[in-house]
Amino acid sequence: MVPGVRFGERFGRLAYGGAVWAGFGFLLLPILLVLWLSFFSNEILSLPPDGYSLRWYEGLLAKRDFIDGFFLSFEVAVMATLIGLAVSLPASLVLVRGHFSGREAILNFLMAPLIVPAIVIGAALYIFFVQVEIVTDIPLSGSASGLVGAHVLLTIPWCIRLLTANLVGLDPAIEEAAASLGARGLIILGRVTLPLIWPGLVAAALFAFVVSFGNLEISLFLVAPGETTLPIAILQYLEWKLDPTIAAVSTLQVVVIGAGLFVTDRMVGLARVV
C-alpha cells in the first residue's frame, strides 16, 4: 500500500474528468443559453428574464425572410448533398481502387475547399461567374444553379474523405468475389459496395448537408438580389435588431440538424459513422 501513489492516481483521474466536462461545458453552454434565451419574453436581452413566452417563435412565422431563407437553404443543401455524393462516389472509388501516378495530388486537390477560406472561395466564384456570364451570357451569379454549384464545392471534401475512409476498409477481394460469381460493375456497386459503405455514405450526406445548410460566406456572394439563405437572413436581421428572434431561429436550426443526427443514428448508428 503506497498512499502517495493512490492519491496521485485519484488526482489524475479527477483532473482528467474535470477537463473533459469543462470541454463539454464550453461547447454546450452557449447553445443551451441560446435555447433558453429564445423563450424570454423581454425584447432587450437581459438576465434574469422578465418572463417566458413563445412570441418569438410565433413571430418567426410572420417573417418571410426567415421562412424563405430556411426553404432556400434546405433546398440548396439537399441539392448540393445529392450532387456532391454523386460526383464524390465515383471519384472515391477510383482514388481508392486505382493505381496511377498523381493519386495523392488529386486527393489533396479535392480537399482544397477545406483549406481555402470560404470567403475567398465565395469572392473567387463571384468574379469567375461574372466573367463566365460576360463571355457566354449564361447567368451563373445570382442563379440557383450557381449557388448550388458553389455549395457542391463545399460538400466534396467531406464526401471524398468519408467515402474513401470507408472504401479503404473494404476488402477488394469481396468485390472481386462478386465479379467472379458473374456480377457486372454496376451490380457489384449496388449489391456489394454500396451496402458495405452505407455508414460512410450516410455520414457523408449528413456532413455535406450540415456544411451547406450552415454556410454563410459563399452564399453571401452568390445569392440573387432579394433572395436569402437562412444564415444570410440571420446576419441581416442581426444588423438591425438583437432580440430573441435570433435565438428562436438558431434553436430551430439546432433542431433540424439534431433531427438529422437522430435519423442517422436510427439508420446506421452514429458510432459506426463517425
Next chain:
Amino acid sequence: MAALVLDRLTKHYGDHAAVDTLSLTVADGEFLVLLGPSGCGKTTTLRMIAGFVEASTGLVSLGGRDITRDPPHRRNIGVVFQNYALFPHLSVFENVAFGLRRRKRPEAEIKTRVARALGLVRLEGFADRLPKQMSGGQQQRVAIARALVIEPDILLLDEPLSALDAKLRLEVRQELKALQRLLGIATILVTHDQDEAMSLGDRLVVMNAGKVEQIGSPQELYRQPASRFVASFIGRSNFIDGSGADHRFVSRHGWELRTARPVDGFATVLIRPEAVVLAPTIGPEMVVAKVALVTYLGPITEVLLDLAGGDRLVAEQASGGWLDRIAPGQDVGVGIPPEAVIGLGSDETKL
C-alpha cells in the same frame, strides 16, 4: 481434354515481369498447385486466370475458348480467397445464392442448389447465419460452397488455408481434397506452404521470379528436383559442392561418393536427410563422422554430422535402438546409397 491452357502468359509492371512467358496446362479434374516464395508470380498468375489482372501478353484458354480479354464476370470461374471475402451483409444462403441470382436461375432451383452446396461442405443448418457469426473454418467452407455452386469450369484457390489455425488447416485441407475428388473439378491452388502443396496437388508447379522452375508430381519434385531452388523449397536437403565425373562425385573436402546416375559436369549433389545411412560401427562403403548435435523429434531423430574431411550433413532416422542413446561427440559410420545422390543443375541451367 485440357480444362485450362496458359500460353506464354506474361504480366509486366513497368520493366518488371511479375509473370514471364508462363505456359502450362491443367487437365480435366486435375488438382494443380502453384508453389513458390512470395513475389514469385503465383498469385499474379491466378489473378490473370480469374481476370482480376489483365495479361500483358499471352493467352488464357478455358475449356477451349479464349478468355484472355474477357472480364471476370463472363469467365465462369470459381474463386476462393485467402480472407474468405464473403459478403458480410448477406446471410450464408444469400452468399451462396449470389452467383445463381446473377445467372437468373428460378427461385426453386436456387433453393435446391444452395442446399446441396451447403450440404457438400457440411453446413446444412447455417443458411440463415451471417458470416460474422461463424468461425474462420466455417466461413471458408461457405466461400468454397459459394464458388462451387455456380458449377465453374475451374476452381481457383488463393492460399485458402493460410488464415486458419494449424489444426483447422489440416481438417479443411482433407475436406478440400475429398471434395475436389468427388466433384472432379479442375482446380488450381496457390500456396507457399510445401506441405499443403505436396498433400493436395496431383502436379506441382514450382515458380521462382515469374518463371516456372519445375513442373511435376510431388514424388518427381522430391526425388528428382531440377534445381537447387526446387530442392531447397521442397523437403529438407543436404547440398554437397564439388565436382562429378562418370559415377563418382568428389566433394570440395575430398569426400568420395558413388552415384547411380552419371554426374558428369555437375558441381552440386543433393542428399535427402532420410537417405543417409547411420551405423554405430563403420561398415563397408562408409566413412567416419562425429555427431555434432542430436534432436529427438519422437518418431524420428535428427543428427547433425561432421565428416572427417569437413563436410557437414543432416541425417534423419527412425528413432529407436542405438539411436536413442546417440550423443554428441560420438563417432558413427555414415553411408550414402548411390541412388540417393542426386546431381543438381545450377539454378540458371534447368533440366
